[in-house]
Amino acid sequence: MTESEKLILAPMDGLTDTYARELLTAIGGYDLCVTEFLRVTDSLFPARVFYRHFPELKPALNHEAHHCISRTKSGTPIFLQLLGSDNNAMAENAAKAVLLGAEGIDLNFGCPAKTVNRKDGGASLLKYPERIYQLLDSVRQAVPKHIPVTAKMRLGYDDQALAHDNAMAIQDAGADWVTIHARTKKDGYRPPAYWDTLLPISELLNIPVIANGEVWSVEDYFNCRERSACKSVMLGRGAMVTPDLARQIKYALAKEPIKPLEWGSVCSLLERLYQLMISNPDLHDKYVAPRLKLWVKWLMPNYTQAEEIFNSLKRIKDPYQAIQLIKMSDK
Numbered sequence: 001m002t003e004s005e006k007l008i009l010a011p012m013d014g015l016t017d018t019y020a021r022e023l024l025t026a027i028g029g030y031d032l033c034v035t036e037f038l039r040v041t042d043s044l045f046p047a048r049v050f051y052r053h054f055p056e057l058k059p060a061l062n063h064e065a066h067h068c069i070s071r072t073k074s075g076t077p078i079f080l081q082l083l084g085s086d087n088n089a090m091a092e093n094a095a096k097a098v099l100l101g102a103e104g105i106d107l108n109f110g111c112p113a114k115t116v117n118r119k120d121g122g123a124s125l126l127k128y129p130e131r132i133y134q135l136l137d138s139v140r141q142a143v144p145k146h147i148p149v150t151a152k153m154r155l156g157y158d159d160q161a162l163a164h165d166n167a168m169a170i171q172d173a174g175a176d177w178v179t180i181h182a183r184t185k186k187d188g189y190r191p192p193a194y195w196d197t198l199l200p201i202s203e204l205l206n207i208p209v210i211a212n213g214e215v216w217s218v219e220d221y222f223n224c225r226e227r228s229a230c231k232s233v234m235l236g237r238g239a240m241v242t243p244d245l246a247r248q249i250k251y252a253l254a255k256e257p258i259k260p261l262e263w264g265s266v267c268s269l270l271e272r273l274y275q276l277m278i279s280n281p282d283l284h285d286k287y288v289a290p291r292l293k294l295w296v297k298w299l300m301p302n303y304t305q306a307e308e309i310f311n312s313l314k315r316i317k318d319p320y321q322a323i324q325l326i327k328m329s330d331k
């Protein structure tokens with residue numbers, strides 16, 4: 001593995017929360033996580049908003065010495081993702097997050113949600129490379145030099161015409177790297193991901209380009225790398241379907257035999273998720289069963305056992321009954 005050959009866990013709103021970050025990075029293989037987006041409007045958030053969104057935040061004892069500790073329990077660094085379009089508010093919130101201990105700031109230029117785009121955030125900014133430059137430049141100037149500032153973009157809004165301009169704007173404003181979800185906003189999440197289009201962009205830029213989109217397996221990972229010429233890859237939905245995907249990829253890179261996670265271990269993972277949730281006094285009981293169901297649903301393409309229990313699980317509201325049903329499926 002070379003230094004820049006990173007595997008990054010994607011920000012996924014409602015999926016890669018603090019629990020999923022803890023559980024997935026404990027399995028291994030990830031070099032970095034990015035939080036779900038935190039939407040910034042025009043004001044500076046109080047500290048509690050950052051802590052609620054990013055509970056792993058811990059003030060660095062000595063930022064100058066790069067002594068950051070906002071990591072998952074297994075030690076994987078986490079960057080905070082911000083989404084917004086107000087230069088000052090984004091800069092102020094980024095600076096505050098860093099004071100609270102964030103190890104890096106990622107800016108979202110890819111979210112396709114109508115509610116976000118109507119208010120000029122996420123992918124809608126891809127229509128204006130100059131605004132992307134200004135936003136990133138404001139954030140870059142507001143945080144200390146040793147804190148990475150990165151961006152995540154799609155190939156464009158309706159089409160790919162501005163892909164190079166947007167990537168260049170991100171580089172020129174001083175980003176440490178850019179992650180590109182290889183689809184436009186118009187493409188939504190429809191396969192394919194256009195990995196080949198990342199190649200000319202990565203050749204044009206001096207900063208690393210991280211490839212993202214449609215990597216569901218070890219085979220997809222190698223195809224994506226070959227076609228995009230990107231060394232680092234961000235894993236999104238594939239990480240939910242195959243919780244050990246990053247570890248499988250790391251084993252493949254090391255040419256070691258891969259032993260995919262068995263259903264029994266997946267059940268232990270879900271039990272750990274249950275334990276983490278019920279031990280959080282701030283989390284309402286009503287969120288526990290739906291959260292378990294959601295992950296079981298994501299597991300269905302990969303595990304027949306998940307498919308077998310899903311219909312019964314769907315009807316259960318009580319968290320304890322839900323986890324019992326999951327545990328019994330391993331008998």
Ligand SMILES: Cc1cc2nc3c(=O)[nH]c(=O)nc-3n(C[C@H](O)[C@H](O)[C@H](O)COP(=O)(O)O)c2cc1C
Pocket residue numbers: 010011012013014015035036037081108110111152181212213214215234235236237238
């Ligand atoms: C439910 C869901 C929530 C997402 N939330 C975010 C987000 O908060 N920030 C972001 O940059 N991308 C978000 N994404 C996009 C993913 O990070 C990723 O770019 C996309 O899913 C493509 O990668 P994949 O094909 O490996 O899933 C989200 C995707 C999904 C499916």
